[in-house]
Amino acid sequence: MLLELYTSAFCDPCHRAREVVAEAQRLVPALAVEERDVAAHAARAEELGIMSTPTTIIRRADGSEVVRAAGVPTLPRLLTALAAAAD
Numbered sequence: 001m002l003l004e005l006y007t008s009a010f011c012d013p014c015h016r017a018r019e020v021v022a023e024a025q026r027l028v029p030a031l032a033v034e035e036r037d038v039a040a041h042a043a044r045a046e047e048l049g050i051m052s053t054p055t056t057i058i059r060r061a062d063g064s065e066v067v068r069a070a071g072v073p074t075l076p077r078l079l080t081a082l083a084a085a086a087d
Contacts, residue, residue, distance in 0.1 A: 005035045006055040016072045017054035
């Protein structure tokens with residue numbers, strides 16, 4: 001399972017999202033996380049229609065998108081989304 005976190009450099013909510021994602025990764029060691037700055041990965045962000053940061057996308061092993069959410073996730077919601085994606 002892959003979690004993509006789209007952030008921007010001067011985004012305070014992005015900092016909080018990183019903390020939640022790090023805690024989720026600690027609790028779910030099999031979770032792969034890729035953080036992408038939207039300025040550095042502008043083409044990818046545009047291709048995916050990323051309109052705000054932070055945006056979290058959860059993908060299954062086959063690459064299919066399962067969950068997408070903008071804003072700072074709460075740990076319980078993120079863990080619930082990861083569990084649903086694992087099914």
